[in-house]
Amino acid sequence: MKNNAINTYLKELSNQLCCSGKEKKEILSSLKNRLSEFESEHSAAFKYEDIVEQFGSPKEVANSFLGEYSSTQLHNLVKRRKIKHFCIITACILIFAALLIYSIRRIYQFYWFQDGYVIETMYDGTDIPGPEEIGITDYQRY
Numbered sequence: 001m002k003n004n005a006i007n008t009y010l011k012e013l014s015n016q017l018c019c020s021g022k023e024k025k026e027i028l029s030s031l032k033n034r035l036s037e038f039e040s041e042h043s044a045a046f047k048y049e050d051i052v053e054q055f056g057s058p059k060e061v062a063n064s065f066l067g068e069y070s071s072t073q074l075h076n077l078v079k080r081r082k083i084k085h086f087c088i089i090t091a092c093i094l095i096f097a098a099l100l101i102y103s104i105r106r107i108y109q110f111y112w113f114q115d116g117y118v119i120e121t122m123y124d125g126t127d128i129p130g131p132e133e134i135g136i137t138d139y140q141r142y
Contacts, residue, residue, distance in 0.1 A: 016062035
């Protein structure tokens with residue numbers, strides 16, 4: 001139960017923190033050490049609620065770290081997130097477009113060859129017969 005309370009708290013805090021991965025890792029590592037110390041002091045009746053009472057809710061802790069950022073840092077953080085979301089959305093659109101083009105091409109190929117088949121004949125030399133000689137009379141279909 002003890003370790004689960006710490007893990008639950010750190011997981012919720014991680015979801016609430018909006019900073020770079022490196023900063024998030026440092027914050028969580030530091031807080032995990034403090035929580036371990038707190039755990040050793042209160043080993044008998046240690047619960048998630050005790051952590052919240054001592055340190056604050058994960059949202060409050062995340063907001064306190066957010067309050068330490070300057071407006072420029074916050075602006076850069078928001079800008080990076082927007083760029084990341086734009087790249088993800090663009091990648092999804094490109095994948096969708098590629099799949100759509102592939103599907104349309106496959107449907108077109110199916111439609112083109114649905115009435116028959118293709119005969120491929122290889123000729124060696126320069127005596128290649130014309131379309132009439134091999135039986136093609138309907139030029140609109142080919």
